[in-house]
Amino acid sequence: MKQLTDTEIRVNGIAALIASLGEVQAERFISLILREPFDYTQWQKKLWEDTSLEDLSRMAMDSRRETKKTQAK
Missing domain, CATH: 1.20.5 (Single alpha-helices involved in coiled-coils or other helix-helix interfaces)
Structure with missing residues (x-):
């Protein structure tokens, strides 16, 4: 498996979130993660x-x- 750059990981992660949750819920998930100590x-x-x-x-x-x-x- 190819080693991904940090940017590629971010892009792929966002794409996976959007594919799984949809755009609105993916944004909500990200804001929840950023808002709370996790x-x-x-x-x-x-x-x-x-x-x-x-x-x-x-x-x-x-x-x-x-x-x-x-x-x-």
């Missing part, structure tokens, strides 16, 4: 703490299958 690392540690490894694996495989279906269309 530690992404701590959030990630707590995000899946009540989910088993098997469940996480199943969710990842389901997501990958869905992505492949969508890309094939």
Whole structure:
């Protein structure tokens, strides 16, 4: 995988947010992140703490299958 520049990461991140949330909600998300003290690392540690490894694996495989279906269309 190619190493991305900081600018490319920002552009790709914004594009992903807009694709997922739409323009208005993506802007809202960004303003929420900027407004509140937010530690992404701590959030990630707590995000899946009540989910088993098997469940996480199943969710990842389901997501990958869905992505492949969508890309094939």
